[in-house]
Amino acid sequence: MTSHAILDSNTHRDLRVxxxxxxxxxxxxxxxxxxxxxxxxxxxEFPILFRMDAARENFHALAMFGFExxxxxxxxxxxxxxAYRPLALSIQPFLxxxxxxxxxxxxxxxxxxxxxxxxxxxxxxxxxxxxxTPYLEGIAEQLGAVDQGYRGQDAFFAALKRxxxxxxxxxxxxxxxxxxxxxxxxxxxxxxxxxxxxxxxVAELHAEGHLMPIFMALASLSQIGELxxxxxxxxxxx
Numbered sequence: 448m449t450s451h452a453i454l455d456s457n458t459h460r461d462l463r464v465x466x467x468x469x470x471x472x473x474x475x476x477x478x479x480x481x482x483x484x485x486x487x488x489x490x491x492e493f494p495i496l497f498r499m500d501a502a503r504e505n506f507h508a509l510a511m512f513g514f515e516x517x518x519x520x521x522x523x524x525x526x527x528x529x530a531y532r533p534l535a536l537s538i539q540p541f542l543x544x545x546x547x548x549x550x551x552x553x554x555x556x557x558x559x560x561x562x563x564x565x566x567x568x569x570x571x572x573x574x575x576x577x578x579x580t581p582y583l584e585g586i587a588e589q590l591g592a593v594d595q596g597y598r599g600q601d602a603f604f605a606a607l608k609r610x611x612x613x614x615x616x617x618x619x620x621x622x623x624x625x626x627x628x629x630x631x632x633x634x635x636x637x638x639x640x641x642x643x644x645x646x647x648x649v650a651e652l653h654a655e656g657h658l659m660p661i662f663m664a665l666a667s668l669s670q671i672g673e674l675x676x677x678x679x680x681x682x683x684x685x
Contacts, residue, residue: 450560453544458579459557461570464540468527470519471638472539472562477513479535482596483603483660486632490523492529492669494674497613497634497664506604506613506634511674514628515621531674534593539565540584543594553594555587598654606657610648612637618671623679636665 448546452458468474475640478496486508489495500507514517521529540561543553557564557572570582573579573650579587607613614637618630644652652658 449545449559451526451542451544451556454541454555454557454572454583456465456573456579457550458623460573460577462557462572464572464582465566465569467472468518468522468526468532468639469525471523474522474527475517476537477516477518478509478511480534481508481510481531481535482593482600483657484592484596484661484668486660489533490530490663490670492531492666492670493533493551494670495667496616496630498632499634501676505601505619506607508600509633511630513674514630514678520674523618532614534596538586538589538593541590543590553590555583555590582584601654603660606655607661610640610644610652612640612661614640620675620678622675622682624682626682635668636661638652638665641665 465472472494472610485509486495489510492513495591496509496511498507499505501619512521522529540558540563542556544556559565562568571580573582574580616630616633616635618633620628622628649658652661
């Protein structure tokens with residue numbers, strides 16, 4: 448269940464948010480949404496894979512944390528074991544709200560049913576005088592980055608589709624104890640087709656700002672081996 452409300456200094460004066468990483472607080476997931484503007488920061492820690500939505504109309508990008516539903520191999524005894532935490536996780540329980548027509552400035556909303564909201568011991572959102580705390584100011588900045596990133600990703604995926612640069616990807620891994628894990632239903636950048644593009648197409652991708660995130664997504668695939676190593680360590684095999 449969710450219960451979104453516009454964040455208000457009167458209604459939410461005493462709101463505290465649990466900001467520490469925790470599976471119980473929403474971090475127990477095998478992946479989260481990311482977007483091209485974030486790929487540079489994500490690729491140094493997590494594989495970036497692409498998946499088509501349920502309606503099979505649009506793609507979205509995912510930062511991968513594990514191989515099974517509910518598995519986050521970067522959570523370690525209440526600590527985030529990576530140099531970067533993707534924005535889709537770090538902004539919880541906040542989100543951007545807009546008018547029904549999608550126009551106009553974004554508003555900071557809070558999901559009051561989220562487990563991070565109403566924490567007895569947490570970070571204050573407003574001070575005693577109703578002014579935003581530094582924590583909320585940081586959240587607002589992150590929300591702005593997320594909003595901008597999501598709004599810009601349609602052009603990125605349109606370019607990938609135009610140049611047929613996505614290919615299906617299935618991964619089967621065998622752990623040290625012989626157990627198998629599978630990642631199915633994903634896509635990755637087709638490196639062979641990328642290399643085969645002519646100069647005009649490459650220049651177009653560069654001019655539109657898509658070439659760098661394409662390279663970052665490709666580079667992120669080197670993190671799959673580290674993800675497997677984390678899985679083995681978690682299972683006590685290494």
